[in-house]
Amino acid sequence: MLLMLAEFDRHAGSYEESVDDPIRTRFQGSQSDFFHRRKRDLIREYFGQDRNSTRAMRYLDLGCGKGDLASLLVGDFGAVSGCDPSAEMLASATRVETRVQGDPGVIPFDDGSFDFVTAVCVYHHVPVAARLNLTREVRRVLSPGGRFCIIEHNPFNPVTRLIVSRTPIDSAAVLLRPSETCSLMKEAGFTVERPRFFLYVPERLYSAIGCVERVLARVPAGGQFAVFGTAP
Numbered sequence: 001m002l003l004m005l006a007e008f009d010r011h012a013g014s015y016e017e018s019v020d021d022p023i024r025t026r027f028q029g030s031q032s033d034f035f036h037r038r039k040r041d042l043i044r045e046y047f048g049q050d051r052n053s054t055r056a057m058r059y060l061d062l063g064c065g066k067g068d069l070a071s072l073l074v075g076d077f078g079a080v081s082g083c084d085p086s087a088e089m090l091a092s093a094t095r096v097e098t099r100v101q102g103d104p105g106v107i108p109f110d111d112g113s114f115d116f117v118t119a120v121c122v123y124h125h126v127p128v129a130a131r132l133n134l135t136r137e138v139r140r141v142l143s144p145g146g147r148f149c150i151i152e153h154n155p156f157n158p159v160t161r162l163i164v165s166r167t168p169i170d171s172a173a174v175l176l177r178p179s180e181t182c183s184l185m186k187e188a189g190f191t192v193e194r195p196r197f198f199l200y201v202p203e204r205l206y207s208a209i210g211c212v213e214r215v216l217a218r219v220p221a222g223g224q225f226a227v228f229g230t231a232p
């Protein structure tokens, strides 16, 4: 039998070292999950901080890797699932229900299974020609009016570009511009909101001046950006 290894199966054992970078380490400070927490907070902010509004929702993290973000959101949603082509990455995602994507272009869940889907730092690893189909798959597994959020590295931020350029697992990455991300979601039928930029303030300053992130959310300069869309 031919065993197909997903690309990230090779990186799973040394994933943390593979994404290690001195700038990234300084930015996240003493909180090793700072980047995941910022995404969790962005999602909470989007849904209005009122966790009762999300508790009845079914959430899928597409390309969840080791399940870090999904685990942080377990208490926020009624059900939390993850999927990824890499079984080795999923082996660490023990706090949520996970399924392996045997075909990276197919999401292994039925139509309308979820009310919210995220794809965090996934699309830059998806071949350009396969991105629209994957986005249509997200629409398929969402319920009518369900929400989709793509979070990506911001190619307009020079520090992000520098880190990506020297991160071995990103050697084949093709970054998406915010406008490209919006177009992709629109083409798949989503109503799309303006991108929100974040990761301006490092962890050590975040409790003191994290509020500036809100002021700068529409300025295309943060380390990463998020695009939220709504399915028809």
Ligand SMILES: C[S@@+](CC[C@H](N)C(=O)[O-])C[C@H]1O[C@@H](n2cnc3c(N)ncnc32)[C@H](O)[C@@H]1O
Pocket: 006, 008, 062, 063, 064, 065, 066, 067, 068, 069, 083, 084, 085, 086, 089, 101, 104, 105, 119, 120, 121, 122, 125, 126, 134
């Ligand atoms: C940089 S990691 C990010 C993992 C996780 N989302 C996070 O933020 O920690 C990229 C992940 O995307 C997954 N991936 C690559 N192609 C994919 C596809 N077509 N569908 C879903 N996930 C994919 C990889 O296996 C890997 O786990």
